[in-house]
Amino acid sequence: MSLIPTFRLVSLGSVTFISLIALALSAHISAVTGDFFFGYFTFAAMALAVAILSVLSIPAMITVDMKRKGALTSMIVVEIGWLGLLWVLWLAAGGLGAQATGVVWPSGCGFVNKEVDTMCREFPAVTALSFINWFILFSYTMTILVLSIMAASRGHSVWFSSVSQTDFFAPAIAPAVQAVQVVPVMGGMPVQYTGQYPPNVMQVPVMDNQVPQAGWAGQPVMATSPYPTSGTPVPGPYPQV
Structure with missing residues (x-):
């Protein structure tokens, strides 16, 4: 006390x-x-x-x-x-x-x-x-x-x-770390992901043959795209987005 x-x-x-x-x-x-x-x-x-x-x-x-x-x-x-x-x-x-x-x-x-x-x-x-x-x-x-x-x-x-x-000797409050959501973009349109994300959103352009998965800013997880790329037709059916 x-x-x-x-x-x-x-x-x-x-x-x-x-x-x-x-x-x-x-x-x-x-x-x-x-x-x-x-x-x-x-x-x-x-x-x-x-x-x-x-x-x-x-x-x-x-x-x-x-x-x-x-x-x-x-x-x-x-x-x-x-x-x-x-x-x-x-x-x-x-x-x-x-x-x-x-x-x-x-x-x-x-x-x-x-x-x-x-x-x-x-x-x-x-x-x-x-x-x-x-x-x-x-x-x-x-x-x-x-x-x-x-x-x-x-x-x-x-x-x-x-x-x-008042507790004048209470420990210091640690500053909150703000997270950033990474939303991949396919053809100018963001790909929708289900789940809970922080409010800040950063769009990352899609490279040929690769789509960045949802992750944190600065650490996108790269995966092979299931979509056809320009100049390379791929037989369907295609996944629905």
Whole structure:
């Protein structure tokens, strides 16, 4: 059994759990800044929005994939696109958090006011959680993308199937060999043969005293003709064609 579905559940489950923690911390930062500074920090609002998107969408993707096979949200191409957008947003939230921490708290924490001191300590926590989510989603999407490209190069179209139903390590599909039917021609008219032949037909002209039998292209089987040749009358009766 492939470990890729398990890897998917562990990765997306971890992102959901971390997003819940980041959601709580960023919401508390926004609440404190609204009470004390009558505003909000951009990175906290960014982390809050991305956390909400992650918590709402990722569990829904997992549930739909378990309940309904072939759903749009379970397709590899859709999953890579959406999770790729999320890791970009988490990376942006982490970068803004790192910048805000250095600017707002250059001397570190240790304030007398407990609310402000708690908020100060939540800045690096939200930043770290944002980078962790970015790393998990980036690793997962890049792994699935590489495996999908490798499977497609072996002749398996996996882009519109789900990760849980895809065998990324299936052997390559051997290319089909196209056969060509050889139909002998007698006097400008093809000789009819019974049996099953490939659709492609190649006509081979008849030489004097010889008729090529049905065979494969490049390997006609030669046989003596039962028909009279030009200038050499042969008594009948003749075979019917």
